[in-house]
Amino acid sequence: MIKASDKPQIIQLPKFLDKRGNLSFAEQFKQVPFKIERSYWIYDVPGGEDRGGHAYRENEEFIIALSGAFDVVLNDGKQEWTFPLNRSYYGLYVPKGMWREMKNFSTNSFALILASTPYNEDDYIRDFNEFKVEVKA
Numbered sequence: 001m002i003k004a005s006d007k008p009q010i011i012q013l014p015k016f017l018d019k020r021g022n023l024s025f026a027e028q029f030k031q032v033p034f035k036i037e038r039s040y041w042i043y044d045v046p047g048g049e050d051r052g053g054h055a056y057r058e059n060e061e062f063i064i065a066l067s068g069a070f071d072v073v074l075n076d077g078k079q080e081w082t083f084p085l086n087r088s089y090y091g092l093y094v095p096k097g098m099w100r101e102m103k104n105f106s107t108n109s110f111a112l113i114l115a116s117t118p119y120n121e122d123d124y125i126r127d128f129n130e131f132k133v134e135v136k137a
């Protein structure tokens with residue numbers, strides 16, 4: 001059984017504006033509401049491409065559009081949200097138990113994802129109908 005305990009939300013990150021170039025950061029248990037066990041990134045995505053049609057049973061994520069733009073579409077089995085990400089000083093918190101898709105990548109976009117668990121293929125639900133059954137259980 002999976003249960004989404006929290007709502008997804010956009011978290012504004014600290015931003016140091018400087019004529020030498022700007023700086024932002026994120027720390028675990030501060031801007032990121034979990035212990036960071038893993039990070040991965042998605043890059044060289046052809047413009048307009050989609051990725052990540054799946055849910056995690058346990059893993060939570062924090063997604064930042066470091067460059068470019070893309071949409072994160074989330075569904076908890078009842079409600080759907082679309083979060084357009086296009087600034088490097090916003091992070092999207094994705095609770096566990098959410099179907100999540102990443103859509104409409106702009107050319108040269110760069111997504112950084114901080115994750116709460118090590119990679120585990122058994123944590124994935126890759127079929128939306130199976131997700132709907134598990135989320136209702």
Ligand code: TYD
Binds near residue numbers: 038051052054119
């Ligand atoms: P996947 O999560 O399926 O990407 P997407 O949902 O965006 O299509 O990951 C693609 C491949 O990368 C998959 O074979 C597993 C591997 N992978 C890891 O080995 N470690 C990781 O942390 C991640 C995210 C993926």
